[in-house]
Structure formats: structure tokens, C-alpha cells
Amino acid sequence: MTLPKNETGIVTVTHKRYAVFRIFLLTSCLVGLRRSFAREEDTMDFKLNKEQEAIQKAAREFAQGEFDKEIALEHERAHTFPTELLKKACELGFIGIHFPEEYGGQEYGIVENALVVEEFCRQDSSIGIALSLADFSSEVILRAGSEEQKQKYLIPVTKGEALSSGGFTEPDHGSDITLMDTTAVKEGDEYVINGVKTFITNGTIGSFVILLCQTDPEAKPTYRGQSTIIVETGTPGYTTADVGEKMGVKMTSTGELSFNNARVPSSNLVGEENKGFYQVLEFFDESRVEIAAQALGIAQGAFDRALAYTKERSQFGKKLAQFQVTQHKLADMVTQIETARLIVYKSAWNFDQGNIDPKLTSIAKMYAGRVAVEVADEAIQLFGGYGYMLEYEVERFYRDAKLMEIYEGTREIQKNTIASALLGKL
Numbered sequence: 076m077t078l079p080k081n082e083t084g085i086v087t088v089t090h091k092r093y094a095v096f097r098i099f100l101l102t103s104c105l106v107g108l109r110r111s112f113a114r115e116e117d118t119m120d121f122k123l124n125k126e127q128e129a130i131q132k133a134a135r136e137f138a139q140g141e142f143d144k145e146i147a148l149e150h151e152r153a154h155t156f157p158t159e160l161l162k163k164a165c166e167l168g169f170i171g172i173h174f175p176e177e178y179g180g181q182e183y184g185i186v187e188n189a190l191v192v193e194e195f196c197r198q199d200s201s202i203g204i205a206l207s208l209a210d211f212s213s214e215v216i217l218r219a220g221s222e223e224q225k226q227k228y229l230i231p232v233t234k235g236e237a238l239s240s241g242g243f244t245e246p247d248h249g250s251d252i253t254l255m256d257t258t259a260v261k262e263g264d265e266y267v268i269n270g271v272k273t274f275i276t277n278g279t280i281g282s283f284v285i286l287l288c289q290t291d292p293e294a295k296p297t298y299r300g301q302s303t304i305i306v307e308t309g310t311p312g313y314t315t316a317d318v319g320e321k322m323g324v325k326m327t328s329t330g331e332l333s334f335n336n337a338r339v340p341s342s343n344l345v346g347e348e349n350k351g352f353y354q355v356l357e358f359f360d361e362s363r364v365e366i367a368a369q370a371l372g373i374a375q376g377a378f379d380r381a382l383a384y385t386k387e388r389s390q391f392g393k394k395l396a397q398f399q400v401t402q403h404k405l406a407d408m409v410t411q412i413e414t415a416r417l418i419v420y421k422s423a424w425n426f427d428q429g430n431i432d433p434k435l436t437s438i439a440k441m442y443a444g445r446v447a448v449e450v451a452d453e454a455i456q457l458f459g460g461y462g463y464m465l466e467y468e469v470e471r472f473y474r475d476a477k478l479m480e481i482y483e484g485t486r487e488i489q490k491n492t493i494a495s496a497l498l499g500k501l
């Protein structure tokens with residue numbers, strides 16, 4: 076590739092090409108980056124280490140260079156997944172950054188994944204969410220699956236050749252997944268699956284789903300009779316349909332999955348039979364941090380746009396930013412964001428230290444989710460009528476933000492988790 080030069084012979088590139096070029100330099104080998112920085116000691120320290128700063132910068136430059144408002148609106152209108160952006164993000168190692176190298180990952184932790192997710196959602200809430208959910212639930216396989224399953228399912232996900240799904244919610248079991256109506260009955264060396272899952276991310280476009288099924292309907296308590304089983308798209312008896320028009324995240328597929336005597340080999344069982352509920356709870360401890368990072372990025376992105384707008388727009392002969400009311404709104408928003416960032420990073424760091432703390436994870440998800448909704452709401456207010464228009468983006472951030480308080484456990488369910496950790500069995 077020959078880069079254009081100006082009269083002085085200095086290479087000039089457009090903003091987009093410059094960003095991509097820099098990202099290439101920065102991220103052409105995240106693995107190499109990892110080796111080139113010594114791991115800093117894990118003491119109490121509120122700053123990112125140099126390696127994390129480099130990843131954050133690379134993710135920001137990639138998102139700024141590649142995510143485009145017009146592309147986002149096109150995908151939102153057409154309800155199509157941004158496949159081309161996923162491919163590029165995979166090439167640079169952003170998707171599955173927290174997976175081991177042998178499965179196409181970069182061997183980083185949840186902190187680094189959270190930094191990428193935050194930057195992606197900051198630049199564009201819808202694209203950021205879509206890309207960060209490309210590997211949704213794969214961590215169940217990563218943690219509990221066989222070597223063969225990891226090779227077969229994780230590598231295509233990190234290459235951007237497959238999207239994964241996690242099928243937990245059912246029409247009659249949403250917040251309460253302790254009993255599943257979807258059953259998997261063992262017949263010879265196969266499981267025969269019947270039931271319906273709903274609201275499943277990547278449901279109509281995913282390559283496989285990690286399904287929570289009741290394998291022992293007699294188990295007491297019922298959740299001790301649940302297992303996770305991988306079902307591939309195209310399995311006879313397995314069909315998908317779109318759940319219908321949504322408020323936000325329109326470029327992400329949300330499907331209803333139906334199983335009518337769908338047969339899968341018994342080797343598709345993930346880990347041990349009847350341990351599925353525990354595998355899913357462990358997954359939530361990790362995935363709720365990722366959703367909290369999505370929320371943080373959305374809040375920051377809505378704030379960035381509002382801040383810039385109030386410095387440009389004049390009314391009554393003054394910039395909006397010169398009104399003290401505006402200044403106080405901006406101060407409140409940034410206070411909420413910085414507080415959310417502390418708890419999101421802390422919960423990610425805590426997870427990476429091997430300290431599984433559902434209370435902390437729930438606090439992060441609940442708090443960051445609320446902040447995303449409130450900050451995006453205030454951003455629309457600061458834009459006035461323009462904030463209500465698609466073109467100014469903040470209304471889309473607001474629509475996407477609301478999901479942060481619903482999926483992966485509603486706000487109320489997070490409060491239940493926090494309260495139960497505080498109170499124990501009463």
C-alpha cells in the first residue's frame with residue numbers, strides 16, 4: 076500500500092485511514108503486546124497499566140475509524156448485523172480478547188474485555204452491543220466444555236465466522252430460571268430436545284446455541300436437574316423466528332427458538348449432566364460485568380455528544396454551556412459516569428483476581444445500567460428537539476441503554492442478589 080504524501084513529503088492520510096493505520100500498528104499483534112509489557116503487580120491502584128492503556132487506545136481508534144453513524148442507521152433500519160465490522164474487529168483480536176490463544180483469543184482478562192466493550196459502545200451504542208455480543212455465552216463452553224467443543228465452537232467465533240447464542244429465557248421462565256420447560260431426554264447416545272426459548276440474542280443468525288434444559292424433571296430442587304447442551308443451527312427439529320420489532324438494539328437479532336424432537340449427540344452436553352444451572356450462574360458473574368461495561372460506554376458516548384453540543388448551540392445570545400443549569404447537568408452526568416466506571420472496573424478486576432463476588436457484579440450492572448439510562452435521557456434533554464431526532468444519535472443511545480436494565484437479569488433481580496448476599500437466609 077502506498078500512502079499519499081504532501082508537498083513536504085510527509086505522509087498524509089484521511090482521518091479514517093489514519094486511525095485504521097494506527098490501529099494496525101497498535102494491534103497488529105495484541106499477543107505480541109502482551110508479551111512486551113511485564114505484568115504489573117496487582118496492588119491497590121486506580122490507574123490502568125500500560126498494556127491496558129494501549130488496548131483501550133487501540134479499541135477507541137478502531138471504533139472512531141470504523142464505526143460510522145450512517146452505517147449504524149443503515150443496519151438499524153434494515154435490522155442487519157454489522158458483519159463487515161465484526162470481521163475487522165476479529166482480525167484485530169478484539170472479539171474474545173479474554174479467551175486463551177489456542178482458541179483464537181489474546182489471553183487477556185475481563186478488565187481488558189470491559190475496556191474494549193466500553194470503547195465500542197461509547198463510539199456507537201448499537202454497533203458496540205452487537206459486536207460485544209458476537210461471542211455471547213461462549214464462556215460457558217470455555218469454562219465447562221470439552222477440548223473438542225472448545226476447538227470446534229470457540230475458534231470460529233473469535234474469527235468472526237460464527238455467532239454464538241445463550242438460550243436461557245423461556246416464555247414462562249424469565250427472571251426465574253430455576254425450572255425449565257425445555258426438556259432434553261437421553262435416548263441412546265443422543266438427547267431429544269423439546270421446548271421454546273425466547274428473546275435469544277443472535278437467535279436467528281447464530282451458528283449454535285448453548286441451551287439450558289431440564290434433563291431431570293424429578294430433581295429437587297428443580298435447578299439441580301438442569302444441563303447445558305449445544306445445539307447447532309440446521310439441526311432437524313430446531314427452528315428460529317424473530318421475536319418482533321424492538322425498542323433498541325435493532326441490528327442485533329433477538330429470536331424465538333423452537334425445539335420439536337430435535338436430536339443432538341450426547342457429546343454436545345457441556346460439562347457434567349445436571350450442572351447446567353451452576354454453569355449459567357457462573358457465566359452471569361462474568362457476563363454481567365460485560366453488560367455493565369456496555370452501559371458505561373453508552374453513558375460516556377451520550378455524554379460526549381451532549382458536552383460538544385452545549386458548547387456549540389446558542390440560545391438567548393449565549394452558548395447552552397454558559398447557563399449554570401447546563402453546567403450542573405453536565406457535572407451530575409460526569410459524576411455518575413465516573414462513579415459507574417469505578418465499580419465496573421473494580422468488578423472486572425475482582426473477577427480477574429479469581430474472586431467471584433455476585434454482589435459486586437450485580438452492583439456494577441445495576442448501577443451502570445441506571446446511569447446509562449439517566450445520562451442518555453439527560454443528553455436528549457440538552458439537545459432539545461434535535462435530541463429527539465435519529466440523526467443526533469442520543470435517542471438511539473437512550474433506546475439501547477434501557478436494555479441494560481433488563482437483560483442478564485433485571486434491575487430488580489440484581490437488587491435481590493445484592494440483598495441476599497447482605498442478609499443470607501432469613
Ligand SMILES: Cc1cc2nc3c(=O)[nH]c(=O)nc-3n(C[C@H](O)[C@H](O)[C@H](O)COP(=O)(O)OP(=O)(O)OC[C@H]3O[C@@H](n4cnc5c(N)ncnc54)[C@H](O)[C@@H]3O)c2cc1C
Binds near residue numbers: 248273321478484485
Ligand atoms: C433484547 C433482548 C435480548 C435478550 N437476550 C437474551 C439472551 O440472549 N438469552 C436469554 O436467555 N435471554 C435473553 N433476554 C431475556 C432477558 O434476560 C429477560 O427478558 C429478563 O431476564 C427478564 O425476564 P422476563 O422478560 O421474563 O421478565 P419477568 O421475569 O416476567 O419480569 C417482569 C418484571 O417482574 C420483575 N420481577 C420478576 N421476578 C421478581 C422478583 N423475584 N422480585 C422482584 N421483581 C421481580 C422483573 O424485575 C420485571 O420488572 C433478552 C431480552 C431482551 C429484551
